[in-house]
Amino acid sequence: MTIFIDNRNGTPIYDQIYTQIKGQILGGELREDDMLPSIRGLAKDLRISFITTKRAYEELEKEGFLYTIPGKGCFVAAKNVELIREENLKRIEEHIDEIARLAAACRLTRQDVLSMVEFGLEEYQ
Numbered sequence: 001m002t003i004f005i006d007n008r009n010g011t012p013i014y015d016q017i018y019t020q021i022k023g024q025i026l027g028g029e030l031r032e033d034d035m036l037p038s039i040r041g042l043a044k045d046l047r048i049s050f051i052t053t054k055r056a057y058e059e060l061e062k063e064g065f066l067y068t069i070p071g072k073g074c075f076v077a078a079k080n081v082e083l084i085r086e087e088n089l090k091r092i093e094e095h096i097d098e099i100a101r102l103a104a105a106c107r108l109t110r111q112d113v114l115s116m117v118e119f120g121l122e123e124y125q
Contacts, residue, residue, distance in 0.1 A: 001030060001037065005046055013048055017056035025065050025076055026087055036066065036074045 003020050005013055024030045036042075039057055043050035057074055060066040067077045103113045 003042070003046060005048065013046075014052045014055040014059070017042075017046075017053060018059050021056065021060055022063075022065055025079075026084060030076045032076055032078050034076045036076070038073055 001021070001024060003017055005016055007013075009016065011019075021030070021036070030036075036057070037045065039053045040050045043053040046053070057066060057068075061068060061074070064077055064080055064083055066074050068074050099113065
């Protein structure tokens with residue numbers, strides 16, 4: 001598991017950890033039952049407060065991405081298909097908003113955008 005902290009980003013550090021771990025779980029880099037670094041170990045590696053790491057892990061556990069076994073550590077939870085679907089739908093909506101903004105800036109027609117999407121989908125269908 002690789003985590004990069006950008007102190008100039010403006011995003012809280014716990015959120016950067018949360019987002020990167022969640023992305024690695026959704027992307028399949030971290031698999032069901034994989035053990036994560038200990039809270040203190042990750043904090044030490046990243047040179048941050050363990051409270052910050054703990055908050056990120058707690059958020060991930062609250063959302064069902066992790067589970068904890070006392071005395072053993074934190075592990076990647078089984079993927080909830082509906083949860084993953086919702087996360088992907090949310091990401092798609094964010095990309096659609098960006099596409100709409102860029103299309104308007106370029107004065108693309110609705111048909112131009114739809115044609116581009118259809119072309120992109122051909123590769124995956």
